[in-house]
Amino acid sequence: MDSKYKARLFRTALVGGALLLAWQASLASDTPAVILLGLGALWLLATSLFQEQSLRWPPLLPWQLVPGSLLAALLWVDPGRHGAWLWLWAILVMLPQPAWLLPVQGGLAGISWWRIQQDLIPEQGVLVGLLLGAVVLLGLGRALYLRPLWQGVSRRQRLLPGTRLWTREQLVHDLYRERLRCERKDYHAELLLLRTKARHCWPLVRWLVAHLEPDENVYRLDRCTLATLLISRNADNGSQRRNLLLETPPWPLKARAIDLGSRHALSLEQRALARQAEDLVILPRPRAVDHA
């Protein structure tokens, strides 16, 4: 199936889930349940709306706690009416999530079971507990299957699909390649570090991608710092291009241009940029040392 179509299908399902929960909320009798179901509906709706933006959030953000705590609260306030939802814990455990969250979710599931079994005869309560344990273990098994997938997403090198935006690791790799290429051929390559306010960072990425040549990539080093490798025919052409790029930046930014011929460490330069007072600092290629 086409991936765009799939994404749309998922979004429709999210909106459908939000509507169903909202309907449930309108049918629920007591206020806390109405509020919880309404919050669940809002959360699903927000997830569907911010699906693209959510790619920018750090993948380790424990958003899985939101449905978990909503479910636990719902089962606590109204165990009689929403008893069937108890089994959803298995599905929540199945979601890819950081390892430390699993005991938390397990504890919440235990509390829900305790609340549910209060209304049941003891034998039935024990049976429910055993079965819940079994399905949660099955959910855990599914989560283990998907663990490599999730880890891969957390460590991905390209930050946004379809955009030339990469991670710091990729920059380190590319720096090495470009240095070698510069030494062999008479390119001029320079590492341009850009620092701006965190909220301007993502729009700046888009702007940079549009204004750089198609063979130049953008890298995101941290919340405020972006980098790019400007590859030009020679040093004059390179500084001309850099000045043109920095002439009218749409957002205020500080920049540091480092010639690839000079051996500077990336992390040191990044720190220097954070402390830098000037708008632009240029570190040219060091003069050839005269051995004579």
Place this chain on the structure above:
Amino acid sequence: MPSLLPEEEKLWPSRLFALVYAAGAVMMAGYALWHYLMGDYGLIPLPTLLTLLLVGATLLRLSHHPQRYLSAYLVLISAYLLIAVEVAKLEGGAGLWLGLPPVLAFLVLPPASAILLNVLLGGLWLVLLVNPEQAGDLAMAYLVLTLLGALAGGEQARQRELLDATRPHDDSCDALRASAIRECLAQEFFRARRLEHRLSVLVIHLPQLDNPGDAFGGLPRRQCLQRFAEVTQHSCRAPDQLGRLSDSLFWLLLPDTGENGALMVRQRLLDALERITLPGGEGLSLRVALCAPHDDESPATFEQRLMLKANLLRESTT
């Protein structure tokens, strides 16, 4: 870039599944024994049957049989029988039990089959477990559970797609995947034009990877791929990029390299790969062609020409 090894990665979860199935089997056996001790001989057949089904599921799950996924259906059948026959007799708690079948389906089946099964069986569960005055409410609950379970599956599919779109490396060897190497080619092509440098591409075809099956099974195939990628990465230069276009077809992009340089890389590559011996004892056979863009060629026609070259290589082997 370490490649994922599905066989090893998936051993543990598979054992966990088997463990849960086995625990279910033990529970059912205990239940049958309980009836026996109580003298309720009429009630023994069902738990005994379930025990057998679950033992079968456990063994199937642990086996290396290609159809071991069928164990999921055995478990579903036994759980459904248990719910339909035993649980339906219990007083009260109908709302509670209604949630189990749809969730269980999502846990052991792929999302699409689980949704289908849940929709098909929804009516049955409502009739079996629920008395009429509650039916409306619980039908809603069933619908909500099915949809929320489907959303979890959707989230997984979304992550899988995100990974495909953002990880440039191939799953089974140290090379770029097809979409990534195509993008690199476009970028290098553009840069070569912009800075007036040369670009060369080696098209590499490994005929041994073309015929799957008998002599060349899964593991040797993977080893062959990994060995090839390793040696190639080692014998080319750092700026060169290796990418895998299809099962047996690779591109090696040689930026800033003219025909002479490319021929030298090719010779070095052939020399290094000659020394590889595969598990079966035979050597790695490969065909390499050199291709460079013409002066006024567009990227699209150059890519077409590369594909044409690959087809020629493939035909020349037969």
